[in-house]
Amino acid sequence: MRDPLTKTGHVRVRGAREHNLKNVDLDIPRDALVVFTGVSGSGKSSLAFGTLYAEAQRRYLESVSPYARRLFHQMPVPEVDDIDGLPPAVALQQQRGTPTTRSSVGSVSTLSNSLRMLYSRAGDYPPGQELLYAESFSPNTAEGACPQCSGLGRVYDATEQSMVPDDSLTIRERAVAAWPPAWHGQNLRDILVTMGYDVDTPWRDLPKKDRDWILYTDETPTVPVYAGLTPEETRRALKRKETPSYQGTFSGARRYVLQTFANTESASMKKRVMRYMVSKECPLCQGRRLRQEALSVTFAGMDIMTLSRVPLERLAALLRPYAEGTAPKGKARADKHPEQLIVTQRIAADLCARLDTMLALGLGYLALERSTPTLSPGELQRLRLATQVRSNLFGVVYVLDEPSAGLHPADTEALLDALARLKAAGNSLFVVEHALDVIRHADWIVDVGPQAGEKGGQILYSGPPDGLRDVAGSHTRRYLFTDAQDAVRPPERTPREPAGWLRLEGVTRNNLHDLAVCFPLGVMTGVTGVSGSGKSTLVSQVLVDLVGAALGQGGADEETEEGMDLEREADIPTVGHIAGPMHGIRRLVRVDQKPIGRTPRSNLATYTGLFDQVRKLFAATPAAKKRRYDAGRFSFNVAKGRCEHCAGEGFVMVELLFLPSVYAPCPTCGGARYNADTLAIRYNDRNIADVLGMTVDEAHAFFADEEAVARPLSVLREVGLGYLRLGQSATELSGGEAQRIKLATELQRAGRGGTLYVLDEPTTGLHPLDADRLLAQLDRLVEAGNTVIMVEHTMRVVAACDWMIDIGPGAGEAGGKVMAEGPPAQVAKARGSRTAPYLRRFLS
Numbered sequence: 054m055r056d057p058l059t060k061t062g063h064v065r066v067r068g069a070r071e072h073n074l075k076n077v078d079l080d081i082p083r084d085a086l087v088v089f090t091g092v093s094g095s096g097k098s099s100l101a102f103g104t105l106y107a108e109a110q111r112r113y114l115e116s117v118s119p120y121a122r123r124l125f126h127q128m129p130v131p132e133v134d135d136i137d138g139l140p141p142a143v144a145l146q147q148q149r150g151t152p153t154t155r156s157s158v159g160s161v162s163t164l165s166n167s168l169r170m171l172y173s174r175a176g177d178y179p180p181g182q183e184l185l186y187a188e189s190f191s192p193n194t195a196e197g198a199c200p201q202c203s204g205l206g207r208v209y210d211a212t213e214q215s216m217v218p219d220d221s222l223t224i225r226e227r228a229v230a231a232w233p234p235a236w237h238g239q240n241l242r243d244i245l246v247t248m249g250y251d252v253d254t255p256w257r258d259l260p261k262k263d264r265d266w267i268l269y270t271d272e273t274p275t276v277p278v279y280a281g282l283t284p285e286e287t288r289r290a291l292k293r294k295e296t297p298s299y300q301g302t303f304s305g306a307r308r309y310v311l312q313t314f315a316n317t318e319s320a321s322m323k324k325r326v327m328r329y330m331v332s333k334e335c336p337l338c339q340g341r342r343l344r345q346e347a348l349s350v351t352f353a354g355m356d357i358m359t360l361s362r363v364p365l366e367r368l369a370a371l372l373r374p375y376a377e378g379t380a381p382k383g384k385a386r387a388d389k390h391p392e393q394l395i396v397t398q399r400i401a402a403d404l405c406a407r408l409d410t411m412l413a414l415g416l417g418y419l420a421l422e423r424s425t426p427t428l429s430p431g432e433l434q435r436l437r438l439a440t441q442v443r444s445n446l447f448g449v450v451y452v453l454d455e456p457s458a459g460l461h462p463a464d465t466e467a468l469l470d471a472l473a474r475l476k477a478a479g480n481s482l483f484v485v486e487h488a489l490d491v492i493r494h495a496d497w498i499v500d501v502g503p504q505a506g507e508k509g510g511q512i513l514y515s516g517p518p519d520g521l522r523d524v525a526g527s528h529t530r531r532y533l534f535t536d537a538q539d540a541v542r543p544p545e546r547t548p549r550e551p552a553g554w555l556r557l558e559g560v561t562r563n564n565l566h567d568l569a570v571c572f573p574l575g576v577m578t579g580v581t582g583v584s585g586s587g588k589s590t591l592v593s594q595v596l597v598d599l600v601g602a603a604l605g606q607g608g609a610d611e612e613t614e615e616g617m618d619l620e621r622e623a624d625i626p627t628v629g630h631i632a633g634p635m636h637g638i639r640r641l642v643r644v645d646q647k648p649i650g651r652t653p654r655s656n657l658a659t660y661t662g663l664f665d666q667v668r669k670l671f672a673a674t675p676a677a678k679k680r681r682y683d684a685g686r687f688s689f690n691v692a693k694g695r696c697e698h699c700a701g702e703g704f705v706m707v708e709l710l711f712l713p714s715v716y717a718p719c720p721t722c723g724g725a726r727y728n729a730d731t732l733a734i735r736y737n738d739r740n741i742a743d744v745l746g747m748t749v750d751e752a753h754a755f756f757a758d759e760e761a762v763a764r765p766l767s768v769l770r771e772v773g774l775g776y777l778r779l780g781q782s783a784t785e786l787s788g789g790e791a792q793r794i795k796l797a798t799e800l801q802r803a804g805r806g807g808t809l810y811v812l813d814e815p816t817t818g819l820h821p822l823d824a825d826r827l828l829a830q831l832d833r834l835v836e837a838g839n840t841v842i843m844v845e846h847t848m849r850v851v852a853a854c855d856w857m858i859d860i861g862p863g864a865g866e867a868g869g870k871v872m873a874e875g876p877p878a879q880v881a882k883a884r885g886s887r888t889a890p891y892l893r894r895f896l897s
């Protein structure tokens with residue numbers, strides 16, 4: 054084989070030191086599919102995103118105006134000596150959590166623009182109506198938006214019920230819960246006192262006239278307020294015309310809620326008032342968001358909003374006859390000018406070509422109107438990828454983060470195809486990936502390792518795939534080359550017998566319709582199926598909702614921090630119930646990849662609780678006792694012991710004029726986070742800041758004699774996190790690392806049993822080696838009498854489960870049924886299951 058490095062140009066990296074990278078040099082080909090592999094935490098992302106992409110972006114931003122620069126989410130300047138031959142880069146990174154901007158499948162893919170053009174130029178207009186511009190078909194423009202709901206499709210209002218949740222309370226007892234809290238709310242109450250309203254009678258016993266005025270009036274009278282006086286005293290003060298404390302202006306509760314909702318810039322205020330609002334479908338447009346003129350224009354018999362709600366697969370089928378010129382030419386159509394037929398055909402053909410790419414990537418079950426915050430990170434990335442494939446860009450490098458995430462093996466072929474098309478168009482592809490199917494298709498592999506964190510950061514191999522076979526230190530090699538002598542083989546195991554069954558009935562949500570399903574208890578279950586078949590709906594929404602409700606715990610939506618989504622209200626709630634007993638399930642725990650905290654104030658040590666023990670040890674030293682330092686003294690979140698200059702953060706924010714702010718080590722404590730007096734206390738010759746700087750491995754050795762500290766540390770080592778530093782902040786941890794920290798925390802309490810653990814694609818971001826470690830941990834949870842249920846795509850992992858539930862056969866409305874269930878060996882034989890053929894290879 055010809056050396057790809059000489060065939061085309063190449064990218065030359067010298068002295069890369071970002072994060073854990075060990076001053077590495079690297080040469081990789083352009084116009085090729087380069088896959089970065091290695092165990093989690095080895096430094097793949099630091100190389101592909103932190104170094105290569107960050108540098109490409111930095112060079113690009115140097116060429117644009119400072120104003121434009123501010124619009125980018127800029128990455129830090131990478132630690133690297135030199136990079137040559139780097140093309141401009143586009144990153145298609147997985148974004149966890151909700152994207153900040155409100156967008157939809159149609160807007161991200163720009164398909165909505167073409168559809169509007171189609172309606173504007175080639176739609177069927179009612180007789181006498183003038184042609185509309187394309188913008189008139191967008192709910193986001195003044196020309197298009199329904200005047201009653203401003204294009205939202207729903208109207209929001211505040212009612213007595215929503216604003217006064219408990220009408221047995223008096224106004225003084227805050228019956229009007231929607232009013233602002235604290236001083237402002239008290240002020241409104243005092244105004245009512247001045248105006249002679251009764252604030253000490255239960256709300257429901259007040260005259261309707263008074264209740265209506267307080268809630269709904271648009272008047273804003275300004276009256277004297279006598280703060281702190283009783284109603285009786287106020288009356289007298291008014292009569293005597295005493296000088297009031299101040300003049301206060303009243304606002305009705307609804308006015309306050311609606312205005313705050315519309316005008317506030319504070320997300321938490323908005324979220325607060327939303328709790329007191331109700332919404333319903335807009336009566337004017339029936340939720341279709343557009344003006345009547347726009348809705349009266351049809352294509353293929355549908356208005357544009359109705360068409361935006363059909364799955365892409367059906368949309369493509371509807372448009373195809375127009376693209377191919379075979380659509381029936383009805384009377385209206387025949388009357389049209391021939392140019393219009395040409396316009397129809399051209400736009401429809403363009404739409405079909407772009408839709409085909411999306412269908413090929415397994416996105417046919419989505420609709421244009423689906424909002425991006427409701428997509429999984431993998432779906433969003435594939436949507437962006439599909440858009441890029443059609444963009445006709447060339448000469449750029451696409452940097453992707455695990456594009457196979459969320460993909461069933463049956464969908465992976467299409468992904469490889471899309472990548473091949475981008476490459477054929479003259480682009481380079483740098484992909485961080487763990488799926489062996491994808492790695493096998495690489496033109497070039499960069500294997501990073503050998504281990505994670507400080508024990509990684511070296512390039513073990515850089516070259517065509519076959520050469521990796523001879524690299525002894527590579528973990529990837531042992532999974533990739535199954536014929537190698539020391540290849541890792543799937544463990545032989547006998548499935549455990551379920552201890553009981555949890556039966557759900559009448560389940561209806563998204564594409565699940567009146568489904569009945571049984572989950573085995575006391576074993577490990579893998580839920581499989583092509584992407585969009587309904588796995589997450591069943592496990593992460595329905596199961597979590599129903600079991601959560603039965604246990605009185607929060608459901609699926611409870612814990613989302615950005616719970617203020619407008620979409621959420623329109624969400625179809627879970628319909629269904631648990632049939633029969635819960636068989637001793639006492640607790641429900643979701644182990645996901647969400648960050649363990651959003652501020653640098655939480656870290657590994659605080660989250661797992663082991664820092665409490667460490668602080669006690671420091672407080673128990675003779676020196677600390679002498680100075681009367683308690684455990685709180687050793688917390689960087691408490692004023693006593695921390696460095697006050699940085700308030701215990703260890704760094705300070707430096708504002709730059711045109712660039713995003715950067716963090717710099719605190720000049721007072723040099724990053725130690727504590728004040729000098731606290732740092733003077735030593736335990737076995739180390740101060741508290743030294744301990745936070747230790748890796749888990751180091752700390753495990755250091756605290757070997759302290760069971761309460763050593764035990765959680767050994768669990769962290771077992772889940773493969775020995776390389777993390779105790780003080781590493783939550784914001785610097787990857788999703789996979791966060792997940793394993795949660796799991797380690799759970800493993801410490803596993804002894805109790807009776808817990809149901811729910812995981813959604815737990816192996817995302819995990820090298821096969823790490824996935825095996827994860828499995829071993831989950832196995833321990835089951836052995837301790839718990840139940841594990843996970844959505845999973847990796848067949849190696851699924852094959853190791855005790856039980857499987859395969860959902861299908863297809864995606865969206867073509868899915869949502871249980872295709873097969875049973876131990877893996879049995880599911881592997883099931884007919885009609887698209888999972889079975891892939892599973893067979895892992896069951897010998």
Ligand code: ADP
Binds near residue numbers: 073095100507785786
């Ligand atoms: P991989 O992509 O191979 O899983 P990463 O490149 O994400 O690995 O991480 C390599 C090492 O760098 C890990 O030890 C990780 O904890 C550390 N790391 C990652 N991001 C940061 C960061 N923002 N600051 C400091 N360390 C980081």
Ligand code: ADP
Binds near residue numbers: 589
């Ligand atoms: P899987 O987990 O198997 O990939 P999902 O459960 O995510 O599948 O999706 C099943 C179906 O439900 C798909 O048609 C998907 O588009 C739809 N769906 C999922 N989440 C939502 C949502 N928040 N709003 C509307 N439709 C949704």
Ligand code: ZN
Binds near residue numbers: 201336338341343
């Ligand atoms: Zn409307």
Ligand code: ZN
Binds near residue numbers: 696720725
């Ligand atoms: Zn400081």
